[in-house]
Every structure is written in C-alpha cells, then in structure tokens.
Amino acid sequence: MIAKYEAKISGTGHYVPKKILNNFDLEKIVDTSDEWIRTRTGMFERRIAAEDEAVSDMAYHATLDALEMAGIKPKDLDMIIVGTISGDHPFPATACVLQKRLGIKNFPAFDISAGCTGWIYAANVAKQYIENGIAKNILVIGAETLSKITNYKDRNTCVLFGDGAGATIISRAEKKDISRFIDSEITADGTYYELLVQHAGGSRMPASHETVDKNLHTVYMEGNKIFKLAIKSMYSVCDTVLKRNKMDVKSIDWLITHQANLRIIEALGKKMKIDENKVIVNIEKYGNTSAATIPIALDEAVREGKVRKGDIVLMASFGAGLTSGSLLIRF
Numbered sequence: 001m002i003a004k005y006e007a008k009i010s011g012t013g014h015y016v017p018k019k020i021l022n023n024f025d026l027e028k029i030v031d032t033s034d035e036w037i038r039t040r041t042g043m044f045e046r047r048i049a050a051e052d053e054a055v056s057d058m059a060y061h062a063t064l065d066a067l068e069m070a071g072i073k074p075k076d077l078d079m080i081i082v083g084t085i086s087g088d089h090p091f092p093a094t095a096c097v098l099q100k101r102l103g104i105k106n107f108p109a110f111d112i113s114a115g116c117t118g119w120i121y122a123a124n125v126a127k128q129y130i131e132n133g134i135a136k137n138i139l140v141i142g143a144e145t146l147s148k149i150t151n152y153k154d155r156n157t158c159v160l161f162g163d164g165a166g167a168t169i170i171s172r173a174e175k176k177d178i179s180r181f182i183d184s185e186i187t188a189d190g191t192y193y194e195l196l197v198q199h200a201g202g203s204r205m206p207a208s209h210e211t212v213d214k215n216l217h218t219v220y221m222e223g224n225k226i227f228k229l230a231i232k233s234m235y236s237v238c239d240t241v242l243k244r245n246k247m248d249v250k251s252i253d254w255l256i257t258h259q260a261n262l263r264i265i266e267a268l269g270k271k272m273k274i275d276e277n278k279v280i281v282n283i284e285k286y287g288n289t290s291a292a293t294i295p296i297a298l299d300e301a302v303r304e305g306k307v308r309k310g311d312i313v314l315m316a317s318f319g320a321g322l323t324s325g326s327l328l329i330r331f
C-alpha cells in the first residue's frame with residue numbers, strides 16, 4: 001500500500017496506582033528475597049491497583065494527560081485501540097468502556113490481545129488507519145491490572161508483575177512536522193503459546209469452582225524458556241526495521257524495550273551493541289506491567305526531557321502468543 005499520509009505520536013500520558021508493593025513486602029508473602037528479585041530481574045517496586053480500580057480507570061487518567069499534550073479534546077478522536085489482556089471484562093472491549101467514560105461515540109473502539117506486545121500491535125494498527133487517511137487522531141493504550149490475575153502463592157510469577165497504563169495519541173503528521181513514524185514490524189510464533197497462558201475462563205476451560213480452586217485463572221508462565229526467545233525475537237524485529245530503512249544502531253537516540261527483566265534488556269542492548277546510556281529502564285519502579293511498560297516508559301522519558309522532539313526512538317516488545325514487535329519513530 002502506498003501511504004497517503006504519515007503518522008506521528010502527538011501526545012503521551014501514563015498512570016500508575018498509588019499502592020506500592022516492594023520486594024520486602026513480597027518476602028512476607030512467598031519464599032523469596034529482595035536479593036533474588038533484584039539480581040534476577042532488576043525489580044524493586046511495583047504498583048497494585050485498588051480493589052475497585054480496573055484497566056479502563058487507569059487508562060482514563062493516562063488518556064487525559066495524553067490528550068492535553070496533544071492539544072486535542074476527546075471529541076477529536078476517531079478511534080480507540082487498547083492493548084490489554086486484563087481488561088475490565090472478558091467482553092465487551094475495554095476500549096468501549098473507555099469510550100463511554102470519555103463521553104464520545106460512533107467510531108471504532110476495540111482491544112488487541114497480544115500480551116506484553118499489545119501496545120506495539122495497537123500502534124502498528126493505528127499507523128495503517130492514519131496512513132490510509134481513514135483516521136486522524138487515534139487513542140492507543142497499553143494498560144493492565146495483572147495483579148488481578150496473579151497467583152500470590154506462586155513465587156515464579158507473583159514477584160514480577162505490576163499494574164499501570166500508558167496512553168498515546170497517534171495523529172496524522174502534517175508536511176511541516178518533523179515527528180513521524182518511520183516503520184513498524186509485528187509478528188507472532190504460536191508454537192510457543194503454552195509457555196505463557198491464563199488457562200481457565202475461556203472456551204477451552206470455562207470457569208468452574210474447580211478452576212477457581214486450582215488457581216487456573218491466573219498467569220501461568222515458563223519464564224526461563226521465554227527468556228532466550230525474548231532476546232532473540234526483540235533483536236529480530238529491531239534488526240528488521242533498521243535494515244529496511246538503511247539505518248543502524250548509531251542512528252538511534254533511545255531504545256525503549258518491554259520491561260520484563262533487566263537481564264533481558266541488558267542482553268538485548270549488548271547484542272545490538274547500543275550505548276547503554278541510550279537504553280531507557282524503569283523496571284525497578286514498576287516491574288512488568290505487560291502492555292503498559294513501553295508507553296509508560298516513553299511518557300516518563302518525554303516528561304523528564306530525555307526524549308525530545310526529533311529524537312529517533314526504537315521500541316520493541318515480546319509477550320504472550322508469543323508475539324513480538326517493534327516501532328521506529330522520529331518523536
């Protein structure tokens with residue numbers, strides 16, 4: 001397809017719940033230690049949503065900040081896409097719940113289930129709608145309340161996840177804009193889907209007393225099998241967009257990857273031979289917020305004045321599916 005228009009990120013925002021769960025709190029819940037968590041993952045704190053706080057609530061707050069930065073109102077939006085695997089309800093889409101809360105209607109609103117790659121997948125889809133001229137301003141969210149589907153008796157998973165939301169406004173770039181999307185790549189390898197799965201609650205294993213008793217509605221993950229695949233798949237999607245645009249790692253001002261494990265981020269950085277000062281990391285504060293990690297890190301970096309207008313930013317993620325994806329932009 002020949003693109004009629006170009007897309008850009010015109011606004012970012014994020015929200016994290018107030019409640020903090022740190023490594024010492026976890027020591028009291030499961031057989032773990034601050035030392036193990038820090039050295040194996042780089043995490044120290046994570047945020048936990050309140051009992052009455054759902055994905056759309058967090059997404060709403062993040063959206064208000066993103067709209068303000070973009071200088072537009074909810075009525076200027078013409079699509080909402082939410083990347084999430086822990087939405088308000090199994091159905092309808094959290095994007096529709098958010099649409100109601102924003103007081104707007106009569107345009108497409110849908111969720112994308114791509115695990116931790118949810119925001120990259122959603123941004124990739126938004127890019128197509130901007131480029132073909134169908135939409136001008138799309139609200140693209142990555143938001144999760146994984147704490148609500150985490151088994152706090154399983155030390156293999158419960159130390160890893162946190163809650164939060166990142167919002168971005170993806171808009172049509174004007175000719176005079178320097179900000180624009182350069183390229184994006186999304187892919188999946190379903191042969192590995194069983195490594196990261198919520199077993200119960202769908203048509204394969206409908207909810208029952210037994211599934212609840214056995215904790216089958218929580219995250220199941222074979223973390224160490226995913227570890228190597230994560231590095232390989234993120235490297236591959238980054239390499240694809242760089243090569244396709246005749247760019248190399250030296251052209252990049254910032255690398256923002258999914259925040260699942262500091263050792264994964266560092267191994268990827270090393271493999272890419274990127275200067276470590278260009279790699280944005282906030283995993284110690286929020287843990288793994290799945291689809292929200294990248295838009296939260298991007299918004300923080302923008303508001304801290306690290307990522308500035310015109311900077312080249314490469315983003316990459318991987319997650320349940322197993323999905324992976326990259327997005328290369330001039331911010």
Ligand code: UT7
Binds near residue numbers: 288
């Ligand atoms: O975001 C979606 C995609 N998911 C990921 O990216 C996760 C990728 N994987 C990882 O980040 C890492 O594999 C983990 C952080 C999940 C685990 O780290 P690891 O170095 O791969 O540990 P492991 O699973 O191989 O376990 C090593 C040991 C085991 O004990 P033994 O069998 O050697 O005695 C585990 O039982 O560490 C033990 N262990 C723990 N010990 C203390 C596992 N979890 C804990 C814990 N505290 N929380």
